[in-house]
Amino acid sequence: MITSDRMAAVDENAEAFGVPRKQLMESSGNAVARAVRDIADPGAQVAVVAGRGNNGGDAFVAVRFLDDYDVTVHLLGRPETISTDIARENWDALEASEYDTRTVTDSKALGLGDPDVVVDAMLGTGVTGALREPEATAAEAVNDLDATVVAVDVPSGVDADTGTAAGVAVDADRVVTFHDEKPGLASLDAAVTVADIGIPAAAELFVGPGDLHHTRRSQSHKGDHGEVLVVGGGPYTGAPALSAQAALRAGADLVRVACPKSVAREIQGYSENLIVRPFDGDHLQPSHVDGLTALAADHDVVVFGPGLGDEDATLDAVADFLESYEGTAVVDADALQVVPEVDTDATLVCTPHQGELLKMGGKTADDWRERTDLVESFAAELGHVLLVKGAYDIISDGEVTRVNRTGNPGMTVGGTGDVLAGTTGALACVRNARHAAAVGAYANGRAGDAAVEENGYGLLATDLVDRLPVALRRDE
Numbered sequence: 001m002i003t004s005d006r007m008a009a010v011d012e013n014a015e016a017f018g019v020p021r022k023q024l025m026e027s028s029g030n031a032v033a034r035a036v037r038d039i040a041d042p043g044a045q046v047a048v049v050a051g052r053g054n055n056g057g058d059a060f061v062a063v064r065f066l067d068d069y070d071v072t073v074h075l076l077g078r079p080e081t082i083s084t085d086i087a088r089e090n091w092d093a094l095e096a097s098e099y100d101t102r103t104v105t106d107s108k109a110l111g112l113g114d115p116d117v118v119v120d121a122m123l124g125t126g127v128t129g130a131l132r133e134p135e136a137t138a139a140e141a142v143n144d145l146d147a148t149v150v151a152v153d154v155p156s157g158v159d160a161d162t163g164t165a166a167g168v169a170v171d172a173d174r175v176v177t178f179h180d181e182k183p184g185l186a187s188l189d190a191a192v193t194v195a196d197i198g199i200p201a202a203a204e205l206f207v208g209p210g211d212l213h214h215t216r217r218s219q220s221h222k223g224d225h226g227e228v229l230v231v232g233g234g235p236y237t238g239a240p241a242l243s244a245q246a247a248l249r250a251g252a253d254l255v256r257v258a259c260p261k262s263v264a265r266e267i268q269g270y271s272e273n274l275i276v277r278p279f280d281g282d283h284l285q286p287s288h289v290d291g292l293t294a295l296a297a298d299h300d301v302v303v304f305g306p307g308l309g310d311e312d313a314t315l316d317a318v319a320d321f322l323e324s325y326e327g328t329a330v331v332d333a334d335a336l337q338v339v340p341e342v343d344t345d346a347t348l349v350c351t352p353h354q355g356e357l358l359k360m361g362g363k364t365a366d367d368w369r370e371r372t373d374l375v376e377s378f379a380a381e382l383g384h385v386l387l388v389k390g391a392y393d394i395i396s397d398g399e400v401t402r403v404n405r406t407g408n409p410g411m412t413v414g415g416t417g418d419v420l421a422g423t424t425g426a427l428a429c430v431r432n433a434r435h436a437a438a439v440g441a442y443a444n445g446r447a448g449d450a451a452v453e454e455n456g457y458g459l460l461a462t463d464l465v466d467r468l469p470v471a472l473r474r475d476e
Contacts, residue, residue, distance in 0.1 A: 002180040004125035004160045005213065010179065012210030014203040022086040024197050025054065028152075028178050029061020029090075031195030032119065035150050035176045040117050042068035047115040047147070049138055051122040051156075052077045057087030058152050059121030060094055073101045074110060076122060076134045107134030110141050118147045120170045122156040125182060130167035131157045139170045151175045154182060155190070163187035207395075207404040207442040211435070212474045226252040226429020229299040230422065231292060231321075232306035232333075233259030233267055234283035234314070239307030239333065239418045241270035242461050246422030247303065248273055249468040250443070252429060255422075256299070258292055259307075260284065285313045289320045296321075301328045303425040305335030306418045322346055328428050332421040336360055340382060348384040349433050351421050357388050368392035368403065376401045387424065387437040389417060393445070395438045402438040406445025410452045415461025420444040423468060439472075446471035 002010070015021050036046060046069045050056035056075070063071050073094060075082075082088040094101050104110055112118065120142060122135045131139055139157055142149060149172045154160040157169025163184030175185055175192045179199050185192045203210075228247040232240030240257050247255045256275040259267050264278035277295060279288045296302045304321070308314050319338045322329065328347040331339055336352050340361050354364045362378040365371045372394050379386040380398025388394045393404040424440035431439065447467035451459040 009210030010203045013208035014199045016208045027197035028058040032062035032176050033065035044116040046071045046117045047112045048073045048119040052082045055124035056121050057090050060090035107137035115147050118149045121152040124153045125160040128159050139168050143171050148173050153177050160184050207438045227254040227299045228252045228301050228425045230257045230303045233263050235309035236307030237263045237266045241267050242418040243306045243422030245465050246419040247426040250423040250426035252426035284317045286317045300429040301425045303330045303421050305332040310334040330421050330425045349437050351387045353389045385433045393441040397434045404441040408452050410457040410459045411448040419464045443471040
């Protein structure tokens, strides 16, 4: 089962991994043609009602596999408005080969005739909400016919994730969906076929550019994209500063650093962009927890651990905080070791390297495939998201596991983990915890790769911070 958003990401990842969308469209169209052949004999009349996106492109391909049938293709709109290059190429192939293609500029004059089969290829899984014109009138026309209706991926007008329709929708008899079933299809009174179109398993397992999908509303206000509290510092000052600056570069609107008063001025000195909230003393203690809990309540995510150290009183304070906290926290560095013993209602993203994982009670292995199984098992045992750093980062919530391959040996330098923690904290403000961890690992490694490409090895953690905005941007 896969949601429409996730399917879009997997499509994009497949292309990034070397399987072009045009190739996937060819497989999808072939699958639609097979469904038509299953329900109608050669010579039957088939009307294809196509939109101007890739859903229509799938149907254009299907037509080339239906030469034994009497096929008419009805494009809703003008050919020059077809929205993707690959769909247009397949439309052009039909015209060049002199198939019976018709352009529909007035949906009231659709003129489908009396076909035996209608292929609904108006809108796919990425479109939600009530159908607009000309699709709404076309859907009504299709429903009025005494024909078997085959929908491409999802019946037009139906939300693929919920199975509901906000208005008129195509009443399909059969649905040919691709790669995996969509959640909303099970509720439909239609036979559903899931077609394997050759998307590699790697497109779901490995984090890729498709996972970067995220947009900001044009009417956004300060705070809409997250406020992060970094709790760290004492023995070390650079770590919390790196995490905080990374959170800002990863898109958080506001980031504050709660740290011992003894190092507050030093941490503030790293950047004028940091807002520092000092607490008394030179290290975190249980007496500080009530104040931190109150401060954390005003933030979307807490990044807990960078530079805190491992004094007994500090670790006791970490445990006290996590036991009382109910929000989302990214736990890093020395703070990780208390997580297995803490009973908490918080949503935790734990970011250990393999040595820290062993200290937490987990297991590791040299082979990343074996390590994937071990991390997934330990995440299920903990009940928290794990992001285990390594040459291949493993991200798991115990049910779904992702692997990240970006990054390079130059990132063994100190501080890159602090950047990752801050990045993940910012992303967790606007994404679920597992997705934030996966995208955080991908972007962190991508930033490191860009730094090495420009400067060679000997990179600094600060090199990653400045490259995060580009690393989180989708390549157009």
